[in-house]
Amino acid sequence: MAQPLRVCxxxxxxxxxxxxxxLEALGGIEPxxxxxxxxxxxxxxxxxxxxxxxxxxxxxxAAERQAALASCHVLTTLHTPDRLAExxxxxxxxxxxxxxxEQFAQAGLDLERHVLTNCMGVxxxxxxxxxxxxxxxxxxRFREADEHQENHAFERTYGRTFAGSTIGIVxxxxxxxxxxxxxRALGCRTLGLKRSAKPGDSSPDVDExxxxxxxxxxxxxxxxxxxxxxxxxxxxxxxxxAAFAAMPRHAxxxxxxxxxxxxxxxxxxxxxxxxxxxxxxxxxDPEPPESTNPLWDLPNVYMSAHSSVSVDRYMxxxxxxxxxxxxxxxxxRDLRNVVDTTALGFA
Numbered sequence: 055m056a057q058p059l060r061v062c063x064x065x066x067x068x069x070x071x072x073x074x075x076x077l078e079a080l081g082g083i084e085p086x087x088x089x090x091x092x093x094x095x096x097x098x099x100x101x102x103x104x105x106x107x108x109x110x111x112x113x114x115x116a117a118e119r120q121a122a123l124a125s126c127h128v129l130t131t132l133h134t135p136d137r138l139a140e141x142x143x144x145x146x147x148x149x150x151x152x153x154x155x156e157q158f159a160q161a162g163l164d165l166e167r168h169v170l171t172n173c174m175g176v177x178x179x180x181x182x183x184x185x186x187x188x189x190x191x192x193x194x195r196f197r198e199a200d201e202h203q204e205n206h207a208f209e210r211t212y213g214r215t216f217a218g219s220t221i222g223i224v225x226x227x228x229x230x231x232x233x234x235x236x237x238r239a240l241g242c243r244t245l246g247l248k249r250s251a252k253p254g255d256s257s258p259d260v261d262e263x264x265x266x267x268x269x270x271x272x273x274x275x276x277x278x279x280x281x282x283x284x285x286x287x288x289x290x291x292x293x294x295x296a297a298f299a300a301m302p303r304h305a306x307x308x309x310x311x312x313x314x315x316x317x318x319x320x321x322x323x324x325x326x327x328x329x330x331x332x333x334x335x336x337x338x339d340p341e342p343p344e345s346t347n348p349l350w351d352l353p354n355v356y357m358s359a360h361s362s363v364s365v366d367r368y369m370x371x372x373x374x375x376x377x378x379x380x381x382x383x384x385x386x387r388d389l390r391n392v393v394d395t396t397a398l399g400f401a
Contacts (some may be wrong), residue, residue, distance in 0.1 A: 058084040059384055060144070062122050064131030065096075065151045066090055067369045068376075073218045080223040082384055086122045096133065100150060100341050102285065102312060104136035104160040116225045120219050128383065130376050131234060133157070139164040145307040147383055149376050153177060153228065154312060156285040159400050167221035170393045171379055175228035180364035181372030182232035182382070185308055186240070188356060190216065191276055192306050192332040197356075217241025223260065224269065224292075225249075225283030231259045233280050247274050249283075254256060270300040278306040286398050293317060298324045310362045313339030322348045325355055347365075 061083055063069060067197035077085045090096055094111035107123070108116040121213045123129075123141045130149040135141055138148070138161045150172040152250050158170055172232060191197060202328030221237040223230045226248045234244040238261075247269060249383050257263040264272045269292070273279055279301060283289050293307075293316045302308065307330055309316055318339060324331055326348075334356045335349065341360060349355050 058082055059128060059380075060084045060086055061128040061130070062086050062088050062126035062136075062142075062382065064129055065372075068130065068373060073373055076373075077380075078382070079301050080377070080381060085120075086126060088122050089118050091115065096326040097277070101132045102154065102156050102314075102341075104134050104157050104162070104302060106137075107135050107141065109133065109135075122162075123287035128380070133169070134161045136160065137162045139168070143171060147171070147389070149173075149379060151372050154285060155395075155398065156312065158393075159286075159395075159398065161397065163400065165395055165400060169389065170395055171389050171391045172393050173372050173375055174391050175376060177363040178232040179366060180308055180368070181229050181362045182236050183224065183364075184362040185233050185280055185310060185334075188308060188334045189221075189306060192221075192334070192354075192356070201366075219243070219277040220245060220275055221278045222272045223247065224272070224279065226257065226259060226279045227282065227284070227309065229282040230280070233282065234260050245276060247272050247283075248294045249288075269297065273297060273300040273305075274302065274303065276305055278308065281309045281311050283311050283315060285314050289315050291315070291317045292322070294326075295320050297311075298330070301330060303328065304331050306330065306334065308334040310336050313337045313341060318343075318347070318349065322352065325349070325352045329354060332356060336360055355399065 059082055063085055074085055077083050099111060108119055112119055123135065126142060126146060128147050129142065129145060130151060132151040134157050138145060138163065145168060147169045148158060153172055154175045155170065155172050161163040163170060167353060188366050192217060195211040199211045217240060220243045222245045223234055224247045226246045226394045230246060234246060237244055244260040245262045245264060246265065247264045249266050251265040252270050253265055255263050259399050298320060321333060332354045336358045337360055349357060382389050
C-alpha cells in the first residue's frame with residue numbers, strides 16, 4: 055500500500071471535524087493537526103512574520119507540534135513557523151491561507167524542492183466591496199451625516215457623484231481586479247499599475263495599464279487610489295513623500311495591502327499639513343498600531359483593524375481551494391495559485 059500523504063493543518067479553523075471529515079474522505083490523505091494552546095488568541099497575532107517554535111499561542115504543545123511538522127509532506131497555514139526546511143524535512147508543498155506571502159519569504163523555504171501556493175482571489179470579492187463601501191462613505195459624507203444625527207441637527211450633507219471618478223489601482227492581483235470591476239460597474243474610469251507591465255501594454259481589467267515606473271503619473275490622475283500590491287522588498291514604503299505629493303489634494307487614499315507599503319510617519323504629516331480628502335487604512339505597520347500613533351486622531355483618517363475581508367464564507371472558500379489543490383497534488387496535476395517566489399525576491 056502506498057504511503058499516505060501526510061497533511062499538517064496549521065490553520066486552526068481547519069481543525070473542525072467537518073473539515074477533517076472532508077480531508078479523510080479524499081483517500082490517501084493523513085491529516086495531522088498542528089495544535090495550539092486551549093483558548094489561545096492566535097488570530098490577533100500578525101501573520102506577516104515567521105515565528106520560532108513554539109509560538110506564544112502554543113507553548114504547552116511544543117512537542118506535539120514538533121512531531122507533526124517533522125513528519126508532514128504538506129503544510130497549510132496562515133501563521134508559519136520559521137526554518138521550515140529544517141523543521142520539516144519531508145515538506146514538499148505549502149498552501150498559504152491568505153493572499154499575502156511575506157511570512158513565507160522569511161520561513162526558510164527551499165526553492166528547489168518546495169512549492170508555495172496562496173489564496174489569491176478568495177477574499178477579492180468581499181474586500182473590493184469594502185473598498186467601494188469606504189469610498190461611498192467618504193464621497194457621500196456619511197460620517198458627517200451620522201454626526202449630525204447624534205447632535206439632533208437637521209443639516210444637509212450633499213456628497214459628490216461616484217460615476218465619472220477615476221480610480222487608480224496599485225497592484226492588479228485578485229483584489230485589484232475585483233475593485234476595478236466594481237468601480238467600472240459604477241461608471242468610473244480605472245487606471246491600473248502592474249509590476250510586470252511594460253510601457254504601452256494594456257489589460258482587459260482596467261481602462262489604462264501603467265508600468266511600475268509610472269506610479270506617480272497614475273497617482274496624479276486619480277480621484278481615489280487603492281493600494282492592493284504585495285509586500286516585498288521593492289514595495290517597502292512605496293507610498294512615501296514623493297508619492298503622496300503626486301496625488302491631488304482632493305484624492306482619497308485606500309490601503310488594503312500591508313502596512314509596510316506606506317510610510318506612516320509621512321502619511322500622518324501629510325494629513326496634518328497638506329491633507330488628502332481622506333486616508334482609509336485597514337492595515338498598519340506594526341499591527342496593532344500603537345495607541346500613540348497620530349493617525350488615530352487625525353480628521354479624515356478612517357481606520358479599521360485589518361478586517362476588510364468578510365469572514366462569513368471565507369473559511370469555507372479557503373478550504374475549498376485547499377481541497378482542490380490537495381487532490382491535484384495527490385494526483386500529480388498542476389496546482390492553482392502557485393506563487394512565483396523568485397519574482398517576489400525570496401532568498
